[in-house]
Amino acid sequence: MNDSSKPPPFRSKNTWLIPFICLLVGGALIGISTNLAKYAGEVGVTPLAFLFWSITGAAVILWVIAFIRQELPPLSTRSFEYYFVAALISVAGSNLLLFSAIPHVGAGFVALIISLPPLLTYLGALTLRMERFSIIRALGVAAALMGAGVLAIRKFSAPDASIFWIVIALCGPVLLAIGNIYRTLRWPDKASPNALAPGMLMAAALLLLMFSALPNFSVTVPIKEWLPLGVITIQAGVFAGQFLLLFVLQKTGGPVLLSLLGSVGAVVGVPVAIFLQGESPPAGLFLGASLIALGVALVTWGGVKMSSENN
Known part of the structure; x- marks a missing residue:
């Protein structure tokens, strides 16, 4: 693998600080996002419409930034491939599966x-030699997975489990993991996070609009009431921050630390679902959340040690 296939290196005495902050804030936004998706369904917005309009809004915000x-998105052939493949795997496909499953399995479970x-x-990063093996980080990943x-x-x-929707929901994380690897491998040369994020979101919006052409799918939103539009507007802001931080974390922390965004999202999203959405606490919540928190701590600590050894 040549150097051009990797995100540009980030060099600083405190190389762990920026990715750690991005991990915490970006993960919190993911937890909020899953709960907003459930609330959107309760006010009459379909998962496809909610996802399409909020991603379109986020793309506009990031284009302005x-x-x-x-730092406008590059328009090369390589960049267009990156936008559309990353959009299909990491945004349109994974989020559509997860948001569609939320009404059936709950926002807490999806979080x-x-x-x-x-x-x-x-495992993918190790196989492709993108990540050096670290026992601390391996234990952290194992702990988060066990949780x-x-x-x-x-x-x-x-x-009362809906096996079909549980399986659909579980397909979402698989696509997210594939996306983590793809975006690192195919990062366009010398492109900044600020430039790539709006390009990917615009590609995701176009893919979702094409999907809406299928029978029984629509991106129509009820506009007689302000609440649906308000929820979409909030989600657009959440998506803008979430995906911008995702790309910064991708550049500064690598694919494994990036993948723990979901773990932080779980720690934030589950309490919101329980206390604000009225969901019942998932069985095994204390043990599962404790293992997830331990995993985040170990992987972050392992990254700090590896960074200090390289400086």
Whole structure:
């Protein structure tokens, strides 16, 4: 693998600080996003419409930021491939599956299973030699996976479990893990996070609009009431911050630390679902959340040690 296939290196005495902050804030936004998706369904917005309009809004926000910073998305053949493939895997496909499953399995469960990508991402990164093996980070990924596994198993064993929608929801993290690897491998040369994020979101909006041409799918939003539009506007801002931080974390922290965004999202999203949305606490919540938190701590600590050894 040549150097051009990797995100540009980030060099600083505190190389761990920026990715750690991005991990916490970006993960919190993911947790909020899953709950907003559930609330959108309750006010009459379909998952496809909610996703399309909020991603379109986020793309506009990030295009304005890119224009102000004079970091417009590159328009090469390589860049267009990156935008559309990354959009299909990391945004349109994964989020449509997850948002569609939320009414059937709950926002809390979806927030929790987004913590599943670390194992697949870590194994893929090791296989492709994108990541040097670290026992601390491996233990952290295993702990986070075990925590999510405890919660998923309890969900399957529930008497009212919808197996179909649980499986659909579990496909989302698989796509997210693939996206983590792809975006690192195919990062366009010398492109900044501010430039790539709006290009990917615009491609995702176009893909979702094409999907709406299928029978029984629509991006129509009820406009007689302000609440649906308000929820979409808030989600657009959340998506803009979430994906901008995702690309910054991709550049500064690598694919494995990036994959733990979902773990942080679970820690934030589940309490919001319980206390603000009125959902019942998932069975095994304390054990699962504790293991996830331990995993985040170990992977972050391992990254700090590896960074200090390289400086």
